[in-house]
Amino acid sequence: MRVLGIETSCDETGVALYDSEKGLLGDALYSQVAMHAEYGGVVPELASRDHVRKLIPLIREVMTEAGLGLTDIDAIAYTAGPGLIGALMVGASTGRALALSLGVPAVSVHHMEGHLLAPMLEETPPEFPFVALLVSGGHTQLVQVEGIGRYTLLGESLDDAAGEAFDKAAKMLGLDYPGGPLVAKLAQQGDRSRFTFPRPMTDRPGLDFSFSGLKTFTLNTTNANRDGAGNIDDQTRADIAAAFEEAVVDTLAIKCRRAIQQTGYRQLVIAGGVSANARLREKLEAVMKKERAQLFYARPKFCTDNGAMIAYAGCQRLLAGQESDLTILARPRWPMDTLPAI
């Protein structure tokens, strides 16, 4: 089965063609980052309009890359949420209409399920059951995964998501949006031991997170190190970036270890934009080794938003006989544990 995947939930237009037998046949991504950077974050209306401009050319590009025509598509999978409503509507209405015109089924995909299953596209995929850490710009969740659609939420952030915390820390350090990769880059030049930032909620039991206090701590540390003219030297900026990254990574690692011990599972999957973070991968590799557990993640371009994860997730649901009706489904909020099992 060949499934065209469409992702337009936020600021990237992603399209991919996935074949259940041959794997990925093509994928293309257009990032709106440069457009939103000027405003320091995503402007929803601009995002929707840009998806309208880019989606159809990207579909053409993917079909050309695969050497196939539209009539070779067996089904269409589109992101139906969670995300920005206007942005979602572009992918949902295009995907649903294209499916109708081609006479093929369409399936609405949950964006976070897409992220969760992205490591399945790699050469050595995880096997159910496993624990998943979902870390993106909007979500930080630990999930017990027994199969597709068999999700139990173990813990989540009570305030900011990990990616959001990275983006806010970046702003304080004078870096562009999205700040995650830039903070990580700056942190490489930093001394990780000069400042010690708190590891929120690690001194009490449970698997929930809180990152908003770290934001305040970062702001206070930054302000305390300004000179008379309000400037902060480059080495201090790098040291703050390093201390911040270390605190986030350490906090995530402590909770992942707890989740592995609590479930008795021996596989941890990390997914979503922050799972591209090299320091997080390095730390979790070490922690999982101690637990005799294995760590799985997607290649960096499939950690952040992309069409391949949507095509893959949609394909699994279609193979199980689940397809969506003619409704154009777009849900800004959509709890993942309400999804049907397959």
Ligand code: KG4
């Ligand atoms: O999954 P994603 O592309 O979009 C959402 O679904 O939100 O995640 C984007 C988030 C942003 O907050 C970005 O700063 C963060 O992932 N991110 C990173 C890295 N790459 C992306 N954070 C830390 N280190 C990275 N290397």
Ligand code: ZN
């Ligand atoms: Zn995402």
